[in-house]
Structures are given as structure tokens and as C-alpha cells.
Amino acid sequence: MDALLDLLTKDSRLSPEDLAARLNLTPAEVKSKTAAWEADGTILGYQAVVDPEKTDPGGVTALIEVRLTPERGGGFDRLAERVAKFDQVTTCWLMSGGYDLAVVVQAGSLQEVARFVAEKLSTLGGVLSTVTHFQLKIYKQNGFLSTPTPDGSRLPITP
Amino acid sequence: MKSPSDSPDNLSLSVKSKISDRIQAIPRSGIREFFELVLNAGDVISLGVGEPDFSTPWHIREAAIYSLEKGQTSYTSNLGLLELRKSITKYVAKKFHVDYDPAKEVIVTVGVSEALDLAFRALLNPGEEVIYHEPCYVSYSPTIYMAYGVPVVVETKAEDDFALRAADVERCITPKTKVIMLNFPTNPTGAVMDPKELQGIADLAIKHDLIVITDEIYSELLYDDRTHPSIAALPGMKERTILMHGFSKAFAMTGFRLGYACAPPELTEAMMKIHQYSMLCAGITAQVAAIEALEHGAAPMEEMRKAYWRRRNLVVSKLNGAGLKTFQPGGAFYAFPDIRSTGMTSREFATRLLEEEKVAVVPGTAFGKAGEGFVRACYATDEKQLAIALDRIADFAQRHRK
Numbered sequence: 001m002d003a004l005l006d007l008l009t010k011d012s013r014l015s016p017e018d019l020a021a022r023l024n025l026t027p028a029e030v031k032s033k034t035a036a037w038e039a040d041g042t043i044l045g046y047q048a049v050v051d052p053e054k055t056d057p058g059g060v061t062a063l064i065e066v067r068l069t070p071e072r073g074g075g076f077d078r079l080a081e082r083v084a085k086f087d088q089v090t091t092c093w094l095m096s097g098g099y100d101l102a103v104v105v106q107a108g109s110l111q112e113v114a115r116f117v118a119e120k121l122s123t124l125g126g127v128l129s130t131v132t133h134f135q136l137k138i139y140k141q142n143g144f145l146s147t148p149t150p151d152g153s154r155l156p157i158t159p
Numbered sequence: 160m161k162s163p164s165d166s167p168d169n170l171s172l173s174v175k176s177k178i179s180d181r182i183q184a185i186p187r188s189g190i191r192e193f194f195e196l197v198l199n200a201g202d203v204i205s206l207g208v209g210e211p212d213f214s215t216p217w218h219i220r221e222a223a224i225y226s227l228e229k230g231q232t233s234y235t236s237n238l239g240l241l242e243l244r245k246s247i248t249k250y251v252a253k254k255f256h257v258d259y260d261p262a263k264e265v266i267v268t269v270g271v272s273e274a275l276d277l278a279f280r281a282l283l284n285p286g287e288e289v290i291y292h293e294p295c296y297v298s299y300s301p302t303i304y305m306a307y308g309v310p311v312v313v314e315t316k317a318e319d320d321f322a323l324r325a326a327d328v329e330r331c332i333t334p335k336t337k338v339i340m341l342n343f344p345t346n347p348t349g350a351v352m353d354p355k356e357l358q359g360i361a362d363l364a365i366k367h368d369l370i371v372i373t374d375e376i377y378s379e380l381l382y383d384d385r386t387h388p389s390i391a392a393l394p395g396m397k398e399r400t401i402l403m404h405g406f407s408k409a410f411a412m413t414g415f416r417l418g419y420a421c422a423p424p425e426l427t428e429a430m431m432k433i434h435q436y437s438m439l440c441a442g443i444t445a446q447v448a449a450i451e452a453l454e455h456g457a458a459p460m461e462e463m464r465k466a467y468w469r470r471r472n473l474v475v476s477k478l479n480g481a482g483l484k485t486f487q488p489g490g491a492f493y494a495f496p497d498i499r500s501t502g503m504t505s506r507e508f509a510t511r512l513l514e515e516e517k518v519a520v521v522p523g524t525a526f527g528k529a530g531e532g533f534v535r536a537c538y539a540t541d542e543k544q545l546a547i548a549l550d551r552i553a554d555f556a557q558r559h560r561k
């Protein structure tokens with residue numbers, strides 16, 4: 001991966017000047033490369049990784065396994081894209097194995113998820129079945145541990 | 160500097176007289192003195208360390224834990240686990256293009272430090288000379304001296320970005336010279352070796368029938384697509400070279416204390432003789448962890464290397480921006496800024512920076528006289544802390560600009 005892109009995936013809040021100093025680039029180069037990636041969809045967006053247990057303790061996250069009937073010509077794409085458009089869906093993947101779509105849904109309550117599955121998802125033509133699993137606890141998301149363990153402390157001066 | 164334990168009461172005086180003349184004659188390491196200053200200074204951002212800020216990658220730690228669960232707690236062969244030696248020779252062949260026999264050309268040691276001690280003790284008769292380059296890691300000279308050898312310094316220079324010149328080595332060769340000791344990339348300068356000069360040193364070793372010891376501990380941490388040939392790989396050199404390497408820096412395993420030496424069978428055997436009666440073997444947990452590191456550690460190592468590279472760029476650009484002339488080091492994780500624009504000595508600079516800005520760097524003189532006018536700033540430090548430390552150094556340098 002490009003070194004600038006790599007660093008942005010780790011910390012997207014660094015200023016163009018800070019990025020440039022770390023990568024031996026000029027701020028102008030950073031800006032033009034970033035703008036190009038934003039334009040061509042290489043960079044889809046920037047967001048903070050938050051701990052939902054702190055911000056939304058009542059919230060519910062579910063992983064829904066969905067089995068679909070593939071369509072002639074488009075395979076799973078049309079249906080999958082349709083599922084992905086729902087605001088509640090934060091992640092939508094086509095999977096190998098026992099089911100077709102893995103759909104992650106975030107909602108304010110269990111009932112909201114239930115309603116989404118019953119009214120929106122199951123009723124779509126082509127959806128054969130769904131299995132809903134509720135998230136109990138987050139240990140790690142997007143590479144961040146929920147409770148980072150402090151690493152052993154180093155001596156301040158070593159040879 | 161005096162510590163309470165130095166107080167001259169009668170008891171300590173009489174014990175002191177029992178300590179061998181040779182050990183008494185070794186001065187206290189400059190780095191230790193500075194260490195105490197830093198400890199007393201309290202809440203400090205330290206760029207004074209010589210080790211990664213990363214903990215050992217989890218997969219390696221996990222392999223160590225698993226080995227303990229399985230009850231792997233015994234001695235190993237004196238040379239180290241055969242499986243580890245096989246991994247080492249495979250790794251060395253791939254990285255340095257030199258083939259060693261895991262059965263008789265590799266010895267696993269407690270860090271490169273032990274390997275150095277073994278090598279010097281195995282090689283040196285009293286009074287024989289070892290040529291090494293300064294500024295350098297603090298233990299080379301005392302280790303040579305404790306093996307009854309004579310350390311002979313070649314100073315590397317700022318105008319060469321602290322790389323070694325074969326011609327300077329040649330001037331130091333006498334009939335008593337037995338070993339040339341190399342360490343590139345270098346602690347504390349981050350210097351790398353020009354392949355032409357390296358060949359020049361190989362030519363000297365062959366011409367004068369010398370042994371070369373090469374400490375490759377930083378050789379994975381190279382930047383800007385640089386390649387680093389080991390002198391062991393040059394024609395005619397394998398049979399006269401001891402290649403030393405370890406796990407501390409590239410795999411962030413300093414506390415595991417594990418290294419190794421690859422050398423011709425006769426030399427390995429001689430080193431093993433000392434090792435078996437002193438250390439017996441390196442710890443088995445560390446050896447098992449090392450196998451995991453060599454076999455599966457490439458990707459996490461590359462992530463760490465890239466992080467160091469970014470920090471190097473940041474450090475070098477900020478220090479230069481602050482008027483402290485700093486060359487772009489090709490390897491390791493140290494920057495070696497020239498602090499003479501402040502009119503201070505290395506020690507003064509480091510002490511006052513500590514007092515005024517609560518940032519610790521190590522005076523260049525801790526690594527030899529040639530380090531005067533420079534300090535070592537280690538950038539294996541959390542990036543946010545590093546950025547703060549650099550701002551403080553910049554303020555300090557502006558304020559004291561002569």
C-alpha cells in the first residue's frame with residue numbers, strides 16, 4: 001500500500017504538514033494525492049472509532065446471516081446492494097460457506113432489529129432465510145482493543 | 160558522580176581493595192550516570208532508550224506462553240535448539256546470502272552481548288588488538304578489554320555521515336591486530352556502510368589475515384530501499400567472519416535476551432567451550448519464541464520498520480528545521496543531531512535539555528570521544544510523545560542558538 005494511504009488508515013487526523021514530515025513529501029503533494037483518492041473512491045471516508053458501550057449503552061448490534069437466491073446475470077449484486085442501502089446496515093459482505101450475506105445492523109433496541117429483519121430483510125424477493133445473532137460485548141474493533149493493556153514500561157535510558 | 164554506595168566507610172574500602180585491578184580500571188559507563196540524572200528528573204519524555212517502544216508482537220509472546228504451558232522448561236543443547244539453529248541458518252541465508260551449517264556453525268547466545276564476549280575471549284591472547292569504530296555501542300571497548308585485548312578506535316566522522324572508511328582502518332593495523340569489529344547500521348548514529356568501503360575492509364582483512372566480527376543487530380531496520388550486504392557474504396570472507404545477530408531490535412524482543420553467532424566450525428566450537436561453562440545455554444522460552452519470530456514474524460516486523468521510517472523522517476526534518484544539523488540516517492532507530500550551534504558540549508546540552516524541557520537524549524560522548532558535539536535521540540518512541548519532544552527540542556535549540 002502507498003505509504004501515505006497506509007498512514008491515513010492508522011491516523012486520518014494528521015494535518016497535511018504532519019503527514020508530509022513523516023513521509024518525506026511536501027504538504028502540497030499530500031493534498032493532491034489525498035484529493036485524488038477521495039475523488040476516485042479509494043478513500044471512502046474518515047471516521048472516529050468509538051466505543052458504543054460508552055456512547056450508546058442501550059444500543060444493539062446484530063450480525064445477520066442471509067441466504068439469497070442468486071439472479072441470472074447479476075449474481076448476488078443487486079440484492080446485496082439493496083440490503084446495503086438501509087441506514088441500519090453498517091457492514092454488508094458476500095460470504096463463502098453456509099450463507100451468502102453477512103449483514104451487520106446497528107439499532108437502538110432489540111425490537112428495532114427484529115422489525116428490520118421481519119419487515120425489510122425477510123420480505124425482499126430472493127431472500128431465502130435469515131439467522132440473527134446479537135452482539136454481547138466488543139473486545140476489539142477496527143484494530144482497536146476496547147481495553148488496551150498498557151505495555152510493560154521501559155527504562156528511561158538504555159544503551 | 161557519587162552515589163551513597165560509594166561513600167568511603169571502612170567496610171566498603173576494604174571490599175573495594177579486593178576487586179580485581181582490571182575491573183576497577185573500567186570507568187563507569189557514561190550512559191549509567193546519565194540514567195540516574197533522568198530518573199531523578201521525574202516526568203520526562205525519553206528519547207534516551209536503545210530499544211523499540213513496541214512490545215514483542217503478540218504471536219511471538221503467545222508462542223512463548225504456549226511453550227510454558229506445554230512444560231518446555233528444560234536446558235537445551237549448548238548450541239541452542241537445533242530447530243532454532245535451522246531457522247536461523249535459513250533466515251541468514253535468505254537475508255545475507257551466506258550459508259551456514261546449523262549443526263556446527265551456529266551458536267545461540269544470551270543476546271549479541273554474550274556472543275561478543277564469547278568471540279573476544281575465544282580469539283584474543285593478552286595484548287592483541289581489536290579495531291572498532293566510534294561512536295559505537297557502549298560495550299565494545301570494555302568487552303575487548305575484559306578479554307585481555309586492546310581496543311583500538313577508528314573514529315567515524317560527521318562529514319561521512321559516520322560511515323567507516325577502509326583507509327582509516329588500514330592506518331590502525333599493526334602486527335598485533337587480530338580482529339576488525341563492525342556494526343552497521345550503527346548505534347548511536349544510524350550510519351550505514353558504503354558497499355565499496357565494505358569491500359575495502361574485506362580486502363584488508365584478507366591481506367592482513369584478520370578476523371572480522373560484524374554485529375548485524377540493526378540490519379533489518381533499513382530505510383529508503385537501501386540494501387545492506389553483510390561483509391560475511393563477500394568473497395573469501397565467510398571463513399574469517401563471525402556474523403552476530405539477534406532478536407532484540409527487529410522483533411522487539413530486548414527482554415528475551417537472545418542472539419546468535421554464525422562462524423566457521425572451529426570458531427563456533429571455541430565459543431561454545433566458554434558458553435557451556437558459563438551460560439550453559441540460552442533460556443528455552445526465548446529460544447522457542449525466536450523460532451516463531453523467524454518463521455512468522457516478517458509482517459509485524461515490516462509494520463514496525465515502516466513506523467520507524469515515518470518517525471525518522473519526522474525527527475530529521477524537525478531537528479534540521481530547529482537548526483540542529485542532522486543527517487538522514489540510513490538505518491537503526493537513532494538520529495544523531497549536531498548540537499554545536501548551541502555552543503554547548505554534548506553533556507551540557509543533554510543535561511540542560513533535561514532540566515529545562517524534560518526531554519532526555521543521550522550525550523554523544525557516552526558512545527566515544529568522537530560523539531562530542533552530538534546527541535543521540537532515539538525515535539523508537541510513541542509518535543505523539545515524539546512530536547511533543549521535538550517541539551520542545553526546537554524551542555530549546557532556538558533559545559540557546561549562538
